[in-house]
Amino acid sequence: MKTVKTIRDRLIVFDTTLRDGEQSPGASMTQEEKLRIAKVLEKMQVDVIEAGFPAASPGDYEAVNRVATEISDSTVCGLARANAGDVEKAGEALKPARSGRIHTFIATSPIHMKHKLRMQPDEVVEHAVSAVRKARQYTDDVEFSPEDAGRSELDFLCRIIEQVIDAGARTINIPDTVGYTLPSQFGGLISDLIQRIPNSDKVIFSVHCHNDLGLAVANSLSAAMAGARQVECTVNGLGERAGNASLEEIVMAVRTRQDEFDFDTNIDTTQIVPASRLVSNITGFPVQPNKAIVGANAFAHEAGIHQDGVIKARETYEIMSAEAVGWSSNRMVLGKHSGRHAFRERLKELGFEFGSEESLNMAFARFKKMADRKHEIFDEDLQALVTESGNRAENERFSLKYLKTSSETDREPTARVVLQIDDEEVASEVSGNGAVDAAFKAIEAILDTGSTLQLFSVNSITSGTDAQGEVSVRLEREGMIVNGHGSDLDIVIASARAYINAANKLSADSMTHPQMIEGV
Ligand code: KIV
Ligand code: ZN
Numbered sequence: 362m363k364t365v366k367t368i369r370d371r372l373i374v375f376d377t378t379l380r381d382g383e384q385s386p387g388a389s390m391t392q393e394e395k396l397r398i399a400k401v402l403e404k405m406q407v408d409v410i411e412a413g414f415p416a417a418s419p420g421d422y423e424a425v426n427r428v429a430t431e432i433s434d435s436t437v438c439g440l441a442r443a444n445a446g447d448v449e450k451a452g453e454a455l456k457p458a459r460s461g462r463i464h465t466f467i468a469t470s471p472i473h474m475k476h477k478l479r480m481q482p483d484e485v486v487e488h489a490v491s492a493v494r495k496a497r498q499y500t501d502d503v504e505f506s507p508e509d510a511g512r513s514e515l516d517f518l519c520r521i522i523e524q525v526i527d528a529g530a531r532t533i534n535i536p537d538t539v540g541y542t543l544p545s546q547f548g549g550l551i552s553d554l555i556q557r558i559p560n561s562d563k564v565i566f567s568v569h570c571h572n573d574l575g576l577a578v579a580n581s582l583s584a585a586m587a588g589a590r591q592v593e594c595t596v597n598g599l600g601e602r603a604g605n606a607s608l609e610e611i612v613m614a615v616r617t618r619q620d621e622f623d624f625d626t627n628i629d630t631t632q633i634v635p636a637s638r639l640v641s642n643i644t645g646f647p648v649q650p651n652k653a654i655v656g657a658n659a660f661a662h663e664a665g666i667h668q669d670g671v672i673k674a675r676e677t678y679e680i681m682s683a684e685a686v687g688w689s690s691n692r693m694v695l696g697k698h699s700g701r702h703a704f705r706e707r708l709k710e711l712g713f714e715f716g717s718e719e720s721l722n723m724a725f726a727r728f729k730k731m732a733d734r735k736h737e738i739f740d741e742d743l744q745a746l747v748t749e750s751g752n753r754a755e756n757e758r759f760s761l762k763y764l765k766t767s768s769e770t771d772r773e774p775t776a777r778v779v780l781q782i783d784d785e786e787v788a789s790e791v792s793g794n795g796a797v798d799a800a801f802k803a804i805e806a807i808l809d810t811g812s813t814l815q816l817f818s819v820n821s822i823t824s825g826t827d828a829q830g831e832v833s834v835r836l837e838r839e840g841m842i843v844n845g846h847g848s849d850l851d852i853v854i855a856s857a858r859a860y861i862n863a864a865n866k867l868s869a870d871s872m873t874h875p876q877m878i879e880g881v
Contacts, residue, residue, distance in 0.1 A: 374594065382644075433459045551589050639748065812864075
């Protein structure tokens with residue numbers, strides 16, 4: 362990896378998967394899940410992890426606090442609107458952080474100031490300056506964002522930014538909140554700001570681009586070429602509406618085109634695919650097969666002429682190697698004779714570390730069961746297995762003891778389910794429109810969650826009919842949305858597990874997703 366020399370030849374990677382990413386409808390996460398993602402981001406050497414929005418909900422406060430406690434190699438950041446209450450909450454939540462940052466923002470575009478904030482520009486400047494001063498009482502590391510900067514007036518942006526720098530902001534983040542700008546225009550905005558603001562040399566300029574026109578990565582790179590030295594992005598491009606700039610695309614563009622960029626990031630790119638899989642699994646947002654870098658087809662060569670070229674010299678059709686971004690070359694890994702040590706070591710290579718002997722034992726027991734039924738176990742199987750064990754380790758009240766379904770032509774399928782609920786076993790038998798439908802109805806007959814099913818998706822983890830099925834289930838109850846996950850060689854069992862995992866989350870009420878919050 363290129364050694365980073367000074368801050369000017371370093372592009373800071375600020376990941377907001379846990380904050381802006383979580384704002385995608387349906388992508389809400391539990392505190393445990395946020396922590397697991399934060400650990401992978403830390404391992405990837407992300408510089409700043411925006412862990413959440415502490416004032417948005419007690420769950421989000423807790424999540425930021427836990428990430429701040431457990432992450433030590435990356436700076437942990439909390440978002441705050443430009444008001445004293447939000448900044449205090451962020452400051453308190455971040456207290457345990459080894460390196461903590463408060464990110465405060467207020468909208469600066471005419472349309473937002475008039476309709477959302479109902480404030481005059483002078484009031485907006487006052488709010489911004491006092492929020493930054495307040496944040497400096499908690500940490501020296503304060504970031505300020507003029508929200509909707511992409512549609513703000515240049516003179517006003519220069520005025521407010523100059524004043525927040527004087528008030529103590531150390532990073533100025535320019536968001537293209539609605540994904541409206543074009544690359545040349547956005548790059549031009551960054552160079553205009555750097556040139557026109559008299560104290561601009563005291564701060565790092567950052568950018569935060571949304572993908573409404575599919576330009577978030579292009580805009581971010583154009584801004585970096587114009588002098589921005591921090592990019593805000595998310596794994597898999599997760600985020601509000603069409604998403605944020607994708608971390609993997611920015612990082613690999615910069616790394617692959619070092620002939621064009623005179624800076625690089627610190628990212629350990631081999632962690633990109635494991636992070637992508639984890640985020641997709643936790644949120645239930647699948648990665649499209651042709652997605653750059655992390656899509657299943659990103660390194661697949663179908664056309665004979667391409668295959669021939671790649672066999673002769675990889676560079677004929679590949680501009681980077683699959684291994685460099687974490688796709689494993691040695692795909693067949695373990696079998697039924699593999700021991701605990703080999704299991705733990707292989708997972709370590711894949712970026713998973715067990716928090717306790719108990720969690721290792723649980724996952725190993727499941728691995729042995731799987732190895733009895735499945736001849737070849739791939740890296741992807743192991744990743745799904747540990748993710749599933751992690752999902753289930755979260756003090757679940759309900760678990761699946763037994764499931765039997767029957768499907769027959771011209772007969773309504775039925776499912777018999779036995780659930781363990783605390784110390785009790787409860788059974789039900791129900792028919793449905795299919796085996797999965799019957800299983801869900803049987804579970805619902807016992808748990809009576811009162812929720813509606815918003816999403817049911819099945820994904821095959823590897824190829825072949827003996828592949829594990831990975832199922833995501835999204836349930837909604839009174840505005841609360843939870844994602845459940847399950848994997849198994851039998852997709853009906855995987856589906857039942859996913860449903861029960863979601864029901865556990867509903868009952869634990871441990872979600873961190875921010876509710877509707879007002880502008881400031
Ligand atoms: O898109 C946006 O403007 C944001 C800000 C809070 C930075 O997410
Ligand atoms: Zn955003």
